[in-house]
Amino acid sequence: MEFVRVCPACQSERPVQEMYCQNTVNDATCSWLLMNVTQTPKGGKIEIKNTPIVNISRHCTNGHEVQPNDFMCMECGADIEKVSTPQKNADAKQIDEYQIVKTVKTQRTTKECYIVKDTADKEYFLTLYFENSEPDKGIYKVLNKMDTDHVATLIKTGTWNGRFFEVSERIAGGSLDKLGYLELDKIEKLVDEVGRAIHDLSEAGIRHRDICPTNILLRNSESFDLVIIDFSSARLSDYDLDTDTPIELTRYTAPEAIIGGISPASDWWSLGMIVLEHITKGTFFENINDKAFMIHLITRGVDIPTSIDARILLLLRGLLSRNPVKRWNWEQVDKWLKKEEVEAPVEQHTTVTQKEKKIELGSESYTNVAFFALAAAEEAHWEEGLSLFNSGSLASWVNEVLGNHEKAAAVRNLRNKEDIPLEWRYPLALMVLNEALPLTWRGQIVIPAWLMGNTKEAINLVEGNVPDYLASIQREKWLVQLKEKKKSKHCSES
Incomplete structure (x- = not known):
């Protein structure tokens, strides 16, 4: 089945990989944002009997109507009027x-x-x-x-x-998170049951995007029959990697899903994290800072304990590959279950620089610019790292480590780039030093959900020069396109 996105503005069917509608209307490109439009089969919208869609109008403080996912008015840049929190259904019988x-x-x-x-x-x-x-x-x-x-x-x-x-x-057997940590034989059964479910969903074009212990229920305790529930975050996609608004994040969320990627490989990552939690009896997640953990996932993946069962270690190396293209799917998992020969993907690691020039951050010393950037993006190190950047110490150290390198020059130039606020120049410099690091703000990854929760900072970010710099280094394209959309909206109105 082929899927498309139907543009809400011009009603044309658009390819699912198209972020902005490229249909021509009255000699102009439509340019409607399609990233958050759900996919439907080609040839017409899906209709569900007795399920009319109820639209609640949202407006900015100046009265302009805005879309459900807009975090500010695309016409005047004003804040969105606050909508009262929906009342719960407490009195209904x-x-x-x-x-x-x-x-x-x-x-x-x-x-x-x-x-x-x-x-x-x-x-x-x-x-x-x-x-x-x-x-x-x-x-x-x-x-x-x-x-x-x-x-x-x-x-x-x-x-x-x-x-x-x-x-x-109704499945009354309880959720996986209520069953306690599983023993080795039950972990293999878990992989078999959930793996088959993920495979079936993937074959049907469904990306669940929220595989976690609370969404896995026990239908039959004797046969350990497991069932996946809750498709509220799921999306339809025929592509190996699509895009959408990033979902609510959990410790089971795949690196690419954190920044809005939709991939069948993401559900396999989630299964791997569940297995990791059970094989370590929960100790892997003890004393973990969730914000820092998310940044580490994107940039470095997961450091799997090598002391665990060798067979499970092989499985986790396959399921928890940071590269979704290399990550195991049902083909490899099925071989693993049958105890057939199967190899784990080879991970690429950042090469340590030759010159042992050190810089201090917190209680640690760093000789590698990428590892420094990763630590400096964390909330706990933000102020200290910002001070190193502003004083020029960071640029000097990078120059000593890398020599006459374009990254060293970029950090120096960013320090003096006064048309961007200091607190945004700093995370941009960290992105230069670590190409796997997304745009961050005081330990938080900047995604559409962050924009909606930090409207003042978000408006300044989108209207300022940060998107222009990101465009020059070909990063965070969704943010670049958001500014372009807002700019084109103003031009069409003038």
Whole structure:
């Protein structure tokens, strides 16, 4: 099945890899942002019976209408008016035709979950989404055609009081995070069960994007039959690597997914992190700073303990390859399960520089510019690293280590580039020193979700010269295109 994105502005069907609509309307390019438009089968939009979409208008402080995912007004640059937090469904006793039995606690802020029963007293699991938090509805058409061996059976979808809901079979065996840490034989069974599920989903074009212990349920304890649930973050994609707004991040999120990539390989990474957690009995995640951990994932991947079982170590080296192209999928995992010969991908590591010129940061000494940049991007080291950059000490050290190198020159030039605020020149310099490092702000990775949560800084960032510099080094293209879109919007209005 071939998928497209239907442009909301001109209604043309666009290739899924197109970030901005390139359709020509009245002798001008449409240029509508397609990154957050859900994919649908070519030839028409997917429609789900009894599920009309309810649109809630959002406006800026000057009254201009804005899109659901805009973090500022694209016409005047003003802030978005705050919308009151949706009231929870605390007083309801029935949703659609289903009577509420009990409320199920969830950590997600986009939905409410319930155990419900129908008129025949049969119990189901119902998820009620808040307005503007609905999942990609095209997922359900695909799920209805899939075998339910490893996914919960979908019973019904619909709209109740303007909010989208889904009803699925109730699986009472509990989630993986409630079962305790698994022994070796059960870990292999986990890999088999979840691996088959990921493979089936991938073959159907579904990227789950939130494989984690709370979304893996035990359907049958005797056979250890596991089922994947919760497709609220899932997307349809026919490509090995697509793009979308980065999702809510967890310790199971793949490096490419942190910055908005959609890949079938991302779900295999998540399985690897779950296995790592179980084989180490949770000790791997003890005393980990989540923000720093995310940055390390993107730039260096995971340092897998070599003391674990050799067979599991091979599996983890395959599943936790930082390169999604090299990462294991079902073909390799199936061979591993059958104990056939299979090789782990070879990881490329940053070469340590020859000159042992050191710079101090925190309690550590660094002789490698890429490793320094990684540490300096962390929140704990931000102020000290910023001071080293502003004083010229960082540029001098880089010059001593690399000599007459373009990176040394770039750091020097950034220090003196006064048309960019100091606090943005610093992370740009870190990106120059470590090409795997994304744009960061005080230990946080700058993604669309960060923009929406830091509107003042985001407006200054988008309207300033940072995107222009990023364009010159061919990095963070989504941010560059966001500024170009805003600029073209102003030009068309003038």
